[in-house]
Amino acid sequence: MALVYLRELDAETKFAIWKIEETATELLDRLQLDEREKSLLERFSKGKRTLHWLASRVxxxxxxxxxxxxxxxxxxxxxPYLPDYPYQISFTHSYDYAGLMMSQKGPCGIDLEIVKDKVVRIKEKFMKPNELAFIQHDHIEQLYACWCAKEAVYKLQGNKGISFLENMTILPFQYKPQGVMTVMLRKASAVKSFHVYYEKFQDYMLGYVVDEH
Structure with a gap:
Protein backbone atom coordinates (compact mmCIF):
# COMPACT_ATOMS: atom_id res chain seq x y z
CA MET A 1 0.00 0.00 0.00
CA ALA A 2 1.51 3.30 -1.04
CA LEU A 3 0.67 6.71 0.36
CA VAL A 4 0.40 8.91 -2.72
CA TYR A 5 -1.05 12.08 -1.22
CA LEU A 6 -1.15 13.47 2.31
CA ARG A 7 -2.36 16.99 2.95
CA GLU A 8 -2.77 18.76 6.27
CA LEU A 9 -5.20 21.64 5.73
CA ASP A 10 -4.48 22.91 9.24
CA ALA A 11 -3.62 21.55 12.68
CA GLU A 12 -7.07 19.93 13.01
CA THR A 13 -7.89 18.67 9.51
CA LYS A 14 -6.10 16.41 7.03
CA PHE A 15 -6.76 13.90 4.30
CA ALA A 16 -4.80 11.16 2.61
CA ILE A 17 -5.04 8.99 -0.50
CA TRP A 18 -3.50 5.55 -0.89
CA LYS A 19 -2.95 3.42 -3.95
CA ILE A 20 -4.15 -0.11 -3.26
CA GLU A 21 -1.49 -2.60 -4.27
CA GLU A 22 -2.13 -5.42 -1.79
CA THR A 23 -4.42 -8.41 -1.86
CA ALA A 24 -7.35 -8.64 0.52
CA THR A 25 -5.39 -11.13 2.63
CA GLU A 26 -2.44 -8.76 2.94
CA LEU A 27 -4.72 -5.93 4.03
CA LEU A 28 -6.53 -8.16 6.53
CA ASP A 29 -3.21 -9.04 8.13
CA ARG A 30 -2.82 -5.37 9.10
CA LEU A 31 -6.22 -5.07 10.78
CA GLN A 32 -8.01 -6.09 13.94
CA LEU A 33 -11.72 -6.56 13.23
CA ASP A 34 -14.63 -7.13 15.58
CA GLU A 35 -17.48 -9.55 14.87
CA ARG A 36 -19.65 -6.85 13.30
CA GLU A 37 -16.93 -5.96 10.80
CA LYS A 38 -16.18 -9.59 10.00
CA SER A 39 -19.88 -10.16 9.30
CA LEU A 40 -19.98 -7.07 7.10
CA LEU A 41 -17.02 -8.27 5.06
CA GLU A 42 -18.63 -11.65 4.51
CA ARG A 43 -21.62 -9.94 2.88
CA PHE A 44 -19.45 -8.09 0.36
CA SER A 45 -18.92 -9.54 -3.07
CA LYS A 46 -15.25 -10.34 -3.55
CA GLY A 47 -13.27 -7.79 -5.51
CA LYS A 48 -12.93 -4.02 -5.43
CA ARG A 49 -15.57 -3.40 -2.78
CA THR A 50 -13.72 -5.59 -0.29
CA LEU A 51 -10.36 -4.03 -1.18
CA HIS A 52 -11.77 -0.50 -0.83
CA TRP A 53 -13.24 -1.24 2.60
CA LEU A 54 -10.09 -2.92 3.90
CA ALA A 55 -7.76 -0.28 2.51
CA SER A 56 -9.77 2.55 4.01
CA ARG A 57 -9.51 0.93 7.45
CA VAL A 58 -5.77 0.40 7.07
CA PRO A 80 -19.07 6.28 9.78
CA TYR A 81 -17.85 7.74 13.05
CA LEU A 82 -15.16 7.22 15.71
CA PRO A 83 -16.64 6.85 19.22
CA ASP A 84 -13.18 6.74 20.82
CA TYR A 85 -11.43 9.57 18.96
CA PRO A 86 -12.13 13.34 18.69
CA TYR A 87 -12.31 13.26 14.89
CA GLN A 88 -15.12 13.39 12.37
CA ILE A 89 -14.29 11.28 9.31
CA SER A 90 -15.25 10.64 5.71
CA PHE A 91 -14.14 7.80 3.42
CA THR A 92 -13.90 7.69 -0.37
CA HIS A 93 -12.64 5.24 -2.98
CA SER A 94 -12.35 4.94 -6.73
CA TYR A 95 -10.76 2.13 -8.70
CA ASP A 96 -7.22 1.62 -7.30
CA TYR A 97 -7.41 4.34 -4.64
CA ALA A 98 -8.86 4.78 -1.16
CA GLY A 99 -9.08 8.09 0.65
CA LEU A 100 -9.87 9.37 4.12
CA MET A 101 -10.52 12.83 5.57
CA MET A 102 -10.55 13.55 9.28
CA SER A 103 -11.21 16.75 11.20
CA GLN A 104 -11.61 17.95 14.77
CA LYS A 105 -13.42 21.10 13.57
CA GLY A 106 -16.69 19.48 12.58
CA PRO A 107 -18.37 17.18 10.05
CA CYS A 108 -16.38 16.66 6.86
CA GLY A 109 -16.80 15.06 3.46
CA ILE A 110 -14.44 13.89 0.73
CA ASP A 111 -15.00 12.33 -2.69
CA LEU A 112 -12.61 10.98 -5.32
CA GLU A 113 -13.79 10.07 -8.83
CA ILE A 114 -11.97 8.92 -11.93
CA VAL A 115 -12.58 11.35 -14.79
CA LYS A 116 -14.49 9.77 -17.69
CA ASP A 117 -16.74 11.20 -20.39
CA LYS A 118 -19.81 9.35 -19.08
CA VAL A 119 -20.51 12.31 -16.78
CA VAL A 120 -21.73 14.28 -19.80
CA ARG A 121 -24.54 11.75 -20.33
CA ILE A 122 -25.81 12.00 -16.76
CA LYS A 123 -25.27 15.70 -16.09
CA GLU A 124 -29.00 16.52 -16.00
CA LYS A 125 -29.48 13.96 -13.22
CA PHE A 126 -27.41 15.93 -10.71
CA MET A 127 -27.21 19.47 -12.14
CA LYS A 128 -30.04 21.99 -12.56
CA PRO A 129 -30.36 23.97 -15.82
CA ASN A 130 -29.04 27.13 -14.13
CA GLU A 131 -26.00 25.18 -12.92
CA LEU A 132 -25.33 23.68 -16.34
CA ALA A 133 -25.48 27.21 -17.77
CA PHE A 134 -22.07 28.07 -16.29
CA ILE A 135 -20.36 24.82 -17.34
CA GLN A 136 -17.78 25.55 -20.03
CA HIS A 137 -19.04 23.61 -23.10
CA ASP A 138 -19.63 20.27 -21.37
CA HIS A 139 -16.27 20.61 -19.67
CA ILE A 140 -15.82 17.10 -18.28
CA GLU A 141 -13.44 18.09 -15.48
CA GLN A 142 -15.73 20.90 -14.33
CA LEU A 143 -18.69 18.52 -14.28
CA TYR A 144 -16.70 16.07 -12.17
CA ALA A 145 -15.66 18.88 -9.83
CA CYS A 146 -19.38 19.62 -9.37
CA TRP A 147 -20.21 15.96 -8.77
CA CYS A 148 -17.39 15.59 -6.21
CA ALA A 149 -18.49 18.79 -4.46
CA LYS A 150 -22.08 17.60 -4.10
CA GLU A 151 -20.95 14.14 -3.01
CA ALA A 152 -18.63 15.66 -0.38
CA VAL A 153 -21.47 17.80 1.03
CA TYR A 154 -23.79 14.77 0.94
CA LYS A 155 -21.32 12.79 3.03
CA LEU A 156 -20.78 15.71 5.42
CA GLN A 157 -24.46 16.20 6.20
CA GLY A 158 -25.07 12.48 6.60
CA ASN A 159 -28.75 12.31 5.65
CA LYS A 160 -29.83 9.69 3.10
CA GLY A 161 -32.85 11.71 2.02
CA ILE A 162 -30.84 14.49 0.36
CA SER A 163 -30.92 14.79 -3.45
CA PHE A 164 -28.01 16.15 -5.50
CA LEU A 165 -30.50 17.66 -7.93
CA GLU A 166 -33.24 18.94 -5.64
CA ASN A 167 -31.44 19.87 -2.42
CA MET A 168 -28.07 21.20 -3.63
CA THR A 169 -27.20 24.15 -5.82
CA ILE A 170 -23.71 25.20 -6.93
CA LEU A 171 -23.11 28.89 -7.45
CA PRO A 172 -21.37 29.90 -10.72
CA PHE A 173 -17.59 29.50 -10.70
CA GLN A 174 -14.75 29.56 -13.21
CA TYR A 175 -13.11 26.15 -13.43
CA LYS A 176 -9.37 25.78 -12.77
CA PRO A 177 -7.39 22.58 -12.04
CA GLN A 178 -7.57 23.56 -8.36
CA GLY A 179 -10.14 25.84 -6.80
CA VAL A 180 -13.16 26.35 -4.56
CA MET A 181 -16.89 26.58 -5.18
CA THR A 182 -19.93 27.38 -3.04
CA VAL A 183 -22.61 24.72 -2.60
CA MET A 184 -25.98 25.68 -1.15
CA LEU A 185 -27.72 22.88 0.75
CA ARG A 186 -31.46 23.06 1.42
CA LYS A 187 -32.84 20.79 4.14
CA ALA A 188 -36.51 21.35 4.95
CA SER A 189 -36.82 25.16 5.16
CA ALA A 190 -33.17 25.79 6.11
CA VAL A 191 -30.44 26.75 3.63
CA LYS A 192 -26.73 26.51 4.41
CA SER A 193 -23.70 27.32 2.28
CA PHE A 194 -20.44 25.36 2.11
CA HIS A 195 -17.10 26.24 0.58
CA VAL A 196 -16.02 23.06 -1.18
CA TYR A 197 -12.45 22.69 -2.43
CA TYR A 198 -11.62 20.65 -5.49
CA GLU A 199 -8.48 19.67 -7.36
CA LYS A 200 -7.32 17.41 -10.14
CA PHE A 201 -5.35 14.41 -8.86
CA GLN A 202 -3.70 12.43 -11.66
CA ASP A 203 -6.65 11.11 -13.74
CA TYR A 204 -9.09 11.77 -10.91
CA MET A 205 -11.06 14.65 -9.43
CA LEU A 206 -11.06 15.28 -5.70
CA GLY A 207 -13.55 17.33 -3.67
CA TYR A 208 -13.50 17.99 0.08
CA VAL A 209 -15.30 20.15 2.64
CA VAL A 210 -15.42 20.80 6.40
CA ASP A 211 -18.28 22.33 8.34
CA GLU A 212 -16.49 24.54 10.86
CA HIS A 213 -19.64 25.95 12.49
Missing part, protein backbone atom coordinates in the same frame (compact mmCIF):
# COMPACT_ATOMS: atom_id res chain seq x y z
CA UNK A 59 -5.48 4.06 6.09
CA UNK A 60 -7.47 5.04 9.18
CA UNK A 61 -4.96 3.23 11.38
CA UNK A 62 -2.13 4.93 9.55
CA UNK A 63 -3.50 8.43 10.13
CA UNK A 64 -4.34 7.69 13.77
CA UNK A 65 -0.87 6.21 14.21
CA UNK A 66 -1.98 3.03 15.94
CA UNK A 67 -1.94 -0.71 15.33
CA UNK A 68 -4.67 -1.27 17.90
CA UNK A 69 -8.31 -2.00 17.18
CA UNK A 70 -10.28 1.10 16.15
CA UNK A 71 -14.04 1.11 16.62
CA UNK A 72 -15.55 2.64 13.46
CA UNK A 73 -19.28 1.90 13.30
CA UNK A 74 -21.83 3.67 11.11
CA UNK A 75 -24.95 5.51 12.22
CA UNK A 76 -28.48 4.73 10.97
CA UNK A 77 -27.80 6.68 7.77
CA UNK A 78 -24.56 4.79 7.08
CA UNK A 79 -22.25 7.64 8.11
Missing amino acids: LLRYLLKTDAFIACPSDTNGK
Whole structure:
Protein backbone atom coordinates (compact mmCIF):
# COMPACT_ATOMS: atom_id res chain seq x y z
CA MET A 1 0.00 0.00 0.00
CA ALA A 2 1.51 3.30 -1.04
CA LEU A 3 0.67 6.71 0.36
CA VAL A 4 0.40 8.91 -2.72
CA TYR A 5 -1.05 12.08 -1.22
CA LEU A 6 -1.15 13.47 2.31
CA ARG A 7 -2.36 16.99 2.95
CA GLU A 8 -2.77 18.76 6.27
CA LEU A 9 -5.20 21.64 5.73
CA ASP A 10 -4.48 22.91 9.24
CA ALA A 11 -3.62 21.55 12.68
CA GLU A 12 -7.07 19.93 13.01
CA THR A 13 -7.89 18.67 9.51
CA LYS A 14 -6.10 16.41 7.03
CA PHE A 15 -6.76 13.90 4.30
CA ALA A 16 -4.80 11.16 2.61
CA ILE A 17 -5.04 8.99 -0.50
CA TRP A 18 -3.50 5.55 -0.89
CA LYS A 19 -2.95 3.42 -3.95
CA ILE A 20 -4.15 -0.11 -3.26
CA GLU A 21 -1.49 -2.60 -4.27
CA GLU A 22 -2.13 -5.42 -1.79
CA THR A 23 -4.42 -8.41 -1.86
CA ALA A 24 -7.35 -8.64 0.52
CA THR A 25 -5.39 -11.13 2.63
CA GLU A 26 -2.44 -8.76 2.94
CA LEU A 27 -4.72 -5.93 4.03
CA LEU A 28 -6.53 -8.16 6.53
CA ASP A 29 -3.21 -9.04 8.13
CA ARG A 30 -2.82 -5.37 9.10
CA LEU A 31 -6.22 -5.07 10.78
CA GLN A 32 -8.01 -6.09 13.94
CA LEU A 33 -11.72 -6.56 13.23
CA ASP A 34 -14.63 -7.13 15.58
CA GLU A 35 -17.48 -9.55 14.87
CA ARG A 36 -19.65 -6.85 13.30
CA GLU A 37 -16.93 -5.96 10.80
CA LYS A 38 -16.18 -9.59 10.00
CA SER A 39 -19.88 -10.16 9.30
CA LEU A 40 -19.98 -7.07 7.10
CA LEU A 41 -17.02 -8.27 5.06
CA GLU A 42 -18.63 -11.65 4.51
CA ARG A 43 -21.62 -9.94 2.88
CA PHE A 44 -19.45 -8.09 0.36
CA SER A 45 -18.92 -9.54 -3.07
CA LYS A 46 -15.25 -10.34 -3.55
CA GLY A 47 -13.27 -7.79 -5.51
CA LYS A 48 -12.93 -4.02 -5.43
CA ARG A 49 -15.57 -3.40 -2.78
CA THR A 50 -13.72 -5.59 -0.29
CA LEU A 51 -10.36 -4.03 -1.18
CA HIS A 52 -11.77 -0.50 -0.83
CA TRP A 53 -13.24 -1.24 2.60
CA LEU A 54 -10.09 -2.92 3.90
CA ALA A 55 -7.76 -0.28 2.51
CA SER A 56 -9.77 2.55 4.01
CA ARG A 57 -9.51 0.93 7.45
CA VAL A 58 -5.77 0.40 7.07
CA LEU A 59 -5.48 4.06 6.09
CA LEU A 60 -7.47 5.04 9.18
CA ARG A 61 -4.96 3.23 11.38
CA TYR A 62 -2.13 4.93 9.55
CA LEU A 63 -3.50 8.43 10.13
CA LEU A 64 -4.34 7.69 13.77
CA LYS A 65 -0.87 6.21 14.21
CA THR A 66 -1.98 3.03 15.94
CA ASP A 67 -1.94 -0.71 15.33
CA ALA A 68 -4.67 -1.27 17.90
CA PHE A 69 -8.31 -2.00 17.18
CA ILE A 70 -10.28 1.10 16.15
CA ALA A 71 -14.04 1.11 16.62
CA CYS A 72 -15.55 2.64 13.46
CA PRO A 73 -19.28 1.90 13.30
CA SER A 74 -21.83 3.67 11.11
CA ASP A 75 -24.95 5.51 12.22
CA THR A 76 -28.48 4.73 10.97
CA ASN A 77 -27.80 6.68 7.77
CA GLY A 78 -24.56 4.79 7.08
CA LYS A 79 -22.25 7.64 8.11
CA PRO A 80 -19.07 6.28 9.78
CA TYR A 81 -17.85 7.74 13.05
CA LEU A 82 -15.16 7.22 15.71
CA PRO A 83 -16.64 6.85 19.22
CA ASP A 84 -13.18 6.74 20.82
CA TYR A 85 -11.43 9.57 18.96
CA PRO A 86 -12.13 13.34 18.69
CA TYR A 87 -12.31 13.26 14.89
CA GLN A 88 -15.12 13.39 12.37
CA ILE A 89 -14.29 11.28 9.31
CA SER A 90 -15.25 10.64 5.71
CA PHE A 91 -14.14 7.80 3.42
CA THR A 92 -13.90 7.69 -0.37
CA HIS A 93 -12.64 5.24 -2.98
CA SER A 94 -12.35 4.94 -6.73
CA TYR A 95 -10.76 2.13 -8.70
CA ASP A 96 -7.22 1.62 -7.30
CA TYR A 97 -7.41 4.34 -4.64
CA ALA A 98 -8.86 4.78 -1.16
CA GLY A 99 -9.08 8.09 0.65
CA LEU A 100 -9.87 9.37 4.12
CA MET A 101 -10.52 12.83 5.57
CA MET A 102 -10.55 13.55 9.28
CA SER A 103 -11.21 16.75 11.20
CA GLN A 104 -11.61 17.95 14.77
CA LYS A 105 -13.42 21.10 13.57
CA GLY A 106 -16.69 19.48 12.58
CA PRO A 107 -18.37 17.18 10.05
CA CYS A 108 -16.38 16.66 6.86
CA GLY A 109 -16.80 15.06 3.46
CA ILE A 110 -14.44 13.89 0.73
CA ASP A 111 -15.00 12.33 -2.69
CA LEU A 112 -12.61 10.98 -5.32
CA GLU A 113 -13.79 10.07 -8.83
CA ILE A 114 -11.97 8.92 -11.93
CA VAL A 115 -12.58 11.35 -14.79
CA LYS A 116 -14.49 9.77 -17.69
CA ASP A 117 -16.74 11.20 -20.39
CA LYS A 118 -19.81 9.35 -19.08
CA VAL A 119 -20.51 12.31 -16.78
CA VAL A 120 -21.73 14.28 -19.80
CA ARG A 121 -24.54 11.75 -20.33
CA ILE A 122 -25.81 12.00 -16.76
CA LYS A 123 -25.27 15.70 -16.09
CA GLU A 124 -29.00 16.52 -16.00
CA LYS A 125 -29.48 13.96 -13.22
CA PHE A 126 -27.41 15.93 -10.71
CA MET A 127 -27.21 19.47 -12.14
CA LYS A 128 -30.04 21.99 -12.56
CA PRO A 129 -30.36 23.97 -15.82
CA ASN A 130 -29.04 27.13 -14.13
CA GLU A 131 -26.00 25.18 -12.92
CA LEU A 132 -25.33 23.68 -16.34
CA ALA A 133 -25.48 27.21 -17.77
CA PHE A 134 -22.07 28.07 -16.29
CA ILE A 135 -20.36 24.82 -17.34
CA GLN A 136 -17.78 25.55 -20.03
CA HIS A 137 -19.04 23.61 -23.10
CA ASP A 138 -19.63 20.27 -21.37
CA HIS A 139 -16.27 20.61 -19.67
CA ILE A 140 -15.82 17.10 -18.28
CA GLU A 141 -13.44 18.09 -15.48
CA GLN A 142 -15.73 20.90 -14.33
CA LEU A 143 -18.69 18.52 -14.28
CA TYR A 144 -16.70 16.07 -12.17
CA ALA A 145 -15.66 18.88 -9.83
CA CYS A 146 -19.38 19.62 -9.37
CA TRP A 147 -20.21 15.96 -8.77
CA CYS A 148 -17.39 15.59 -6.21
CA ALA A 149 -18.49 18.79 -4.46
CA LYS A 150 -22.08 17.60 -4.10
CA GLU A 151 -20.95 14.14 -3.01
CA ALA A 152 -18.63 15.66 -0.38
CA VAL A 153 -21.47 17.80 1.03
CA TYR A 154 -23.79 14.77 0.94
CA LYS A 155 -21.32 12.79 3.03
CA LEU A 156 -20.78 15.71 5.42
CA GLN A 157 -24.46 16.20 6.20
CA GLY A 158 -25.07 12.48 6.60
CA ASN A 159 -28.75 12.31 5.65
CA LYS A 160 -29.83 9.69 3.10
CA GLY A 161 -32.85 11.71 2.02
CA ILE A 162 -30.84 14.49 0.36
CA SER A 163 -30.92 14.79 -3.45
CA PHE A 164 -28.01 16.15 -5.50
CA LEU A 165 -30.50 17.66 -7.93
CA GLU A 166 -33.24 18.94 -5.64
CA ASN A 167 -31.44 19.87 -2.42
CA MET A 168 -28.07 21.20 -3.63
CA THR A 169 -27.20 24.15 -5.82
CA ILE A 170 -23.71 25.20 -6.93
CA LEU A 171 -23.11 28.89 -7.45
CA PRO A 172 -21.37 29.90 -10.72
CA PHE A 173 -17.59 29.50 -10.70
CA GLN A 174 -14.75 29.56 -13.21
CA TYR A 175 -13.11 26.15 -13.43
CA LYS A 176 -9.37 25.78 -12.77
CA PRO A 177 -7.39 22.58 -12.04
CA GLN A 178 -7.57 23.56 -8.36
CA GLY A 179 -10.14 25.84 -6.80
CA VAL A 180 -13.16 26.35 -4.56
CA MET A 181 -16.89 26.58 -5.18
CA THR A 182 -19.93 27.38 -3.04
CA VAL A 183 -22.61 24.72 -2.60
CA MET A 184 -25.98 25.68 -1.15
CA LEU A 185 -27.72 22.88 0.75
CA ARG A 186 -31.46 23.06 1.42
CA LYS A 187 -32.84 20.79 4.14
CA ALA A 188 -36.51 21.35 4.95
CA SER A 189 -36.82 25.16 5.16
CA ALA A 190 -33.17 25.79 6.11
CA VAL A 191 -30.44 26.75 3.63
CA LYS A 192 -26.73 26.51 4.41
CA SER A 193 -23.70 27.32 2.28
CA PHE A 194 -20.44 25.36 2.11
CA HIS A 195 -17.10 26.24 0.58
CA VAL A 196 -16.02 23.06 -1.18
CA TYR A 197 -12.45 22.69 -2.43
CA TYR A 198 -11.62 20.65 -5.49
CA GLU A 199 -8.48 19.67 -7.36
CA LYS A 200 -7.32 17.41 -10.14
CA PHE A 201 -5.35 14.41 -8.86
CA GLN A 202 -3.70 12.43 -11.66
CA ASP A 203 -6.65 11.11 -13.74
CA TYR A 204 -9.09 11.77 -10.91
CA MET A 205 -11.06 14.65 -9.43
CA LEU A 206 -11.06 15.28 -5.70
CA GLY A 207 -13.55 17.33 -3.67
CA TYR A 208 -13.50 17.99 0.08
CA VAL A 209 -15.30 20.15 2.64
CA VAL A 210 -15.42 20.80 6.40
CA ASP A 211 -18.28 22.33 8.34
CA GLU A 212 -16.49 24.54 10.86
CA HIS A 213 -19.64 25.95 12.49
